[in-house]
Amino acid sequence: MDRLADEVLQLIFNEIDHPSSFVRACRRFNSFSRDPYVRAHYFLSRYGPVEAMYWALGGGPLINEHVLDVLLSSGAHLSRYLVQVAVHHYFRSLCPFIKTPWVRTLSLSTFGHFLKLSSERFGAINIAKGEDDGAVFRSFIRESRRRPDRRGQSTDAIAEILEKGKFIPFCSKDPIMAQFPLALSIEPRLLPLAIANGFRMDGRYRDFVFRRIFARDQERGVQDILLSVRELCRLDPSMFISRTVAAEVLMEAESNRTGYATLKTLDREGDLRFSLGALVEDLVKSFIKAHSITAASTGASLCYLWKDFPSRNPIARLVMLLTVFISYPGATPDTLHLNLEHLNLTPVSSEQIGQVLLSPFVEQFPSVLRYARVHCEIDDATFPSFLAGVAVGCLEVASKGNMLHSMCKKWPSLTEDIEFAVVTKYRLTVEDLPSPDQRRRALFPSKLCRDICAFNLEASVATREFDDDEWEGSPSNGNELGVRSMSEQFLGAIGQETLTQVIARDELDPRRRRAPWLSNRINWNWPLKPPFPADVLPVGKWILSQFGRRHLVTAIFMDHAVVNDNYGILRHYLSDCPSVRPIVPVTLHHFKMLAHLGRAPHYLLFDAIKDGASFFFSDNDYLSYPDDVEVKRETPCAEIVPSWVVKDPSPSIEPTSGPSLTSIAAPTRKRLQRSAATTVKSYAFGHSDSDDDHENLSHTTSDPSATTTRPVESNLQLWIRHLSALQKAETKKFNEKKRRLEQSSHSGPRPRVARSDFLKTLTTGLRELRQLESTKKQQAPIPAVLDDRSVSDDEEYQSPKRPSKRRKVPF
Incomplete structure (x- = not known):
């Protein structure tokens, strides 16, 4: 370390959060740390030019006159607003967002030198409370919602504090940091001045600015919004309308017609970086697994967009069919057909009707079946087979228990069809599972008993089938898909919230915002997008109530629940009431399947064994x-x-x-005598x-x-x-x-092989x-x-009694 050059030592010094221990290591480090150049560049490298002066003023005895001179000469930004806040704080005035001693740790001579440098740069500085640059800016933001003739602060006053006062929020704790992009959305001409002061536009600020431009509560016309958008894009090449903001405007297109008309104008003139029709298609497709499709407002918004941007995509057409059938649960076939013709969705095939019935959000099915029999050429001869196919398809949709219950209650013969399909198609064996050589065997999902709360859940069989058709194709299609996904990621992810809802959330106080880990989840909003209906009944629970605890169908569903690690179904199957034994037995076959997949057994299996579960091989x-x-x-x-x-x-x-x-499906059985249990x-x-x-x-x-x-x-x-x-x-x-593995790697380090989760x-x-x-x-x-x-009672033929071998218990 003694031979290191000063430049290398400076790089090491800049990476240490608390260098006090480092400078005590030797005399050279101590003397090196006392150099004003080293101290000044420590703050510049760690906090950047904008915040370097703020953190340096809280350095206490580390900061002297020479360090301040080096900071200003090396590019540290100094604003008149920072000087005003420092004067207020040093002389014990209230600064709500600063909870530390900050500039009060400086000596009087150092702070006087700081004021001297500030006066030389800005001249006369107004230090009156409530008249500083921050108060002027907050007043401008507060009055921005009023009409222009009723505003007290003009745009020229804000431009003056940006140009002459070098105004910019100097730390992330300042509340003005979150409000600063709002001024750019009010007046785009302020953007060059903000960039000159060190403001950098990222994705969050960019979307925030454009949201305020397209907000529907403003009395602005299409031409005013077009002028603001084009001016921002001209002043800064990084400014553009993202897919995220455009999707939010589309979600309230019917109520915010000015913003919607502006988007169509920008798309028609080629000012958008994406196709508005493709965005509408992707937005409609995103509702295939969202519970918000059942809301009347969502259906009205999607129908309003579909009239201007119809699509031939099968998933998008399925979503629009769902909006019609869900919005009119008790309508007659003629009424439904009229609404479908109005959206240009006719003719509807029997396959599309089947996909509608397989949606997890369709539980009121009589009107759909009546429409299918009238307009989809399903007669009395083909209706039973169609109904059986729908019932069997619902088994793979984990949340269709209520619909299956209603269907089997109305048509009891469907129970036999379900039983035959489950036994012949869905029975699991160890040989059916992926081999241990396959890399993705640990991610293998079985078709039944999936967790309805899983984030990667395919909420509809239709979605999975359509996705398979789209993903399978030539290599060129795969390359196009990869390029499209990269471009969509750059242009922003789309959500299902309206522009007004997002603006209201952005304007909340930072202390009232949700947890950071929730905000980091892209495109996730639980109240709007649960992949199951409100009164959900899992299919696994319905199977148990329909077929009973000792039935092959229930046993097959138990196998799938074990493979999918479905906690809800396992807890229901393995519950142990005081008067009832464990409902579905645990078998060794369950552990063998998990061993083949390398997955960890659920703790409920071991709890059932501890509670006295009987042993069975299968x-x-x-x-x-x-x-x-x-x-x-x-x-x-x-x-x-x-x-x-x-x-x-x-x-x-x-x-x-x-x-x-x-x-296994005998309806009634005569109770056997108690002695029958001895022959088991x-x-x-x-x-x-x-x-x-x-x-x-x-x-x-x-x-x-x-x-x-x-x-x-x-x-x-x-x-x-x-x-x-x-x-x-x-x-x-x-x-x-x-x-x-050790034999294959003759040279190099020994490979580390981890044990499987099952082991x-x-x-x-x-x-x-x-x-x-x-x-x-x-x-x-x-x-x-x-x-x-003994065969005889005679003592002569009695075998000698051997002492019993008791277990010795240590005391």
């Missing part, structure tokens, strides 16, 4: 029994079982084959204490009447054993992958399950089990 194991039969799996103590029932204690058992489709296949295995037990067992299996006592594994022990085996298999795959979560979950099992054993130790293997 849904085939419990679907073969009626809903009113309790499949007993857990036995807290040893039970007496006939010896011929005891099987070979092998670690794996193949699950039974799945039930037929007709056997169990995954509980007996354990022998010694090799003699196997020999004795071989002699007694020939007699069916003989009985034996065997300890049975609890459900928790079965889960631990099989999940441990799955953990071992996944660990083996991880080690093999790591070994292959990490499973390791933690197994640790908790083992701790729970250990706690249960300590609280209720299992007593010694005595096996009665």
Whole structure:
């Protein structure tokens, strides 16, 4: 460090937030930091020319006369407004936005030198309270909403403080910083003077200025707005109307006809950097997943724009069909057809009607079906198949539970169609999931039971199908799409708020604004754009109420909910009431699917196991029994079982084959006797204490009447054993992958291979399950089990009793 040049040391010094510790490292650094040039350029490099003087005046003993001279000679901006605020603050006058000592830390001689430099630059300075440049500017902004003949401050007064007083907000804490662009929207001729003082126009300021120009509460004509826009664009090449502002004007085109006419004039004369027709098309398409499409004002605005800029895009046409059918839920087919003809949307095909019914915001469907049967050539022969296709398509739209409930209540035969479609089309197996070699397997979404609150949710099947048709194409189409997305990003993202709403939000006090992380989300407004209706009923919840807890359709939806990590559906399926067992059982098949995808299991699965969920390999194991039969799996103590029932204690058992489709949908079942539960296949295995037990067992299996006592594994022990085996298999795959990568990279650093989320979560979950099992054993130790293997009661033939092997618990 001692050999570094002063220039390099200056760069290091400028990057340190608090250099007090740095200057104490050695004498050279200390003497280097005392140089006025070094101190002056420290503030210039960190805060820029506009704010450098403000931060330097709060430096206290670090600032002296020489530092102030270097700052001004090196380009630091000094405004008369800064001098006036510094005088007020130094002599204990109130400055609301300055909460620190600031200039009061300066010595009297240093502050006097600062006043001397200011008077030499500006001459006589008015330091009266309420008459400074900031007060004049605030008065101009406050009176800008009045008519020109009633304003007290003229534009020439503002131009004078900008030109002679070098007026500009000197720090980000100054409230005038947020109001300064408003003056440019009132009078565009002030822009060159503001730029000369160091003002830089970015995207936020640019949109703010143009919003005020197009505001509808101003009594300005089309020519006045055109003159202001063209003058701003001429004075600063970075000024242009963005797609964001234009979309906000379009959203209130019917009420703000002056601004809308100005946009059409600019588009016709080629003064916009985008096509207004393409913007209207994109704006209409954005409502395919927005709940605001159900609002009457939104429908009226879109219809008003559609008359001037019709489009042949299928998504845009679908949105306009939705506005008509949603706006008139109880209209007759002739009334609907008349409104569609008025918007030039006829003829309407049966496929388009199907896409309308698949929208998550269409729940009142009778009028749509009546229109389809009258004007879309759907007769009595094709109507059942059309209705079945709509019902099956609604399964993939997570928020269509209410519509499915109404349809199945009116047409009960749709339940069989839904059952057949789910079993034949949507059943998930490990082989159907993406292979581990595919990179995007962790992002694989299953078709059913998606989260309705997900940000990347496709709210409509129609949207997904149309998007696939548009994205698939030649390479040239992909390149054009990439260029278009880049240009749209540069020209601004479009929203669904009106210009008046955005202006009202921009004028709020900064302390009342929303959290920063919400404002950083581009094009996101939850009250306007939830992708589901207000009284939403998820399809997964309706499936459970329709088909019951022990049904193959419910089991398939459970598989999809586990893969999609749908918290709402999982919580509903795994709820445990005091009088009801866990509704849908958890199986080992769920963990195998998640292991294949590398996803972390939801904590609700482990909670269900901790609460005593029965162990099943797959849904085939419990679907073969009626809903009113309790499949007993857990036995807290040893039970007496006939010896011929005891099987070979092998670690794996193949699950039974799945039930037929007709056997799982029986409407009524006769309740079986209590003894029927003893014939249910169990995954509980007996354990022998010694090799003699196997020999004795071989002699007694020939007699069916003989009985034996065997300890049975609890459900928790079965889960631990099989999940441990799955953990071992996944660990083996991880080690093999790591070994292959290490062998492939002979030179260079050793590659770091991260464990999958599934393996990490499973390791933690197994640790908790083992701790729970250990706690249960300590609280209720299992007593010694005595096996009665004697065939006769004679003591001569009695086998000797071996002492039981109790677990030693340390005290």
